[in-house]
Amino acid sequence: MAIDERALVEGKYLEYKGKPLVREGDTICYGDMNEKCILILEIMSYKKVDANEVPDKILIQIIDSKDPGKIIKQGSKEGLYEAFTLGCVWLDQALKK
Numbered sequence: 001m002a003i004d005e006r007a008l009v010e011g012k013y014l015e016y017k018g019k020p021l022v023r024e025g026d027t028i029c030y031g032d033m034n035e036k037c038i039l040i041l042e043i044m045s046y047k048k049v050d051a052n053e054v055p056d057k058i059l060i061q062i063i064d065s066k067d068p069g070k071i072i073k074q075g076s077k078e079g080l081y082e083a084f085t086l087g088c089v090w091l092d093q094a095l096k097k
Contacts, residue, residue: 017088030087033065037072037094039087041080058083062094 013020022029031038042059057076060083064070073090077083 028084030084031065031091035095036065037062037091038065039091041083041087043080044076055080060087060090062087062090 013022015021016030019031020029026043028041028043029038030041040061040063042061043055044057044059045055046053047056048054057078058080060073060075060077061071062073064072072094075086075090077086
């Protein structure tokens with residue numbers, strides 16, 4: 001098994017409600033890695049709206065921040081807004097447990 005050796009990114013992240021929001025390719029990560037879990041949104045497909053490509057099907061995952069292989073909750077939604085809204089609710093509930 002290869003170990004991922006990416007360099008730490010220095011500087012500030014975009015934040016939403018006081019938590020880092022980072023996108024790399026089709027993966028969006030939301031949450032503080034120092035808390036027990038984070039939200040991962042994986043864009044599975046896009047659709048064409050006018051002349052733009054917008055995210056369509058989104059995989060939503062709440063994962064353990066210390067063990068990224070451990071999925072706490074998983075689902076899917078159509079549309080980035082709906083997926084992020086539902087994912088934020090799940091994240092808040094998981095952090096309260």
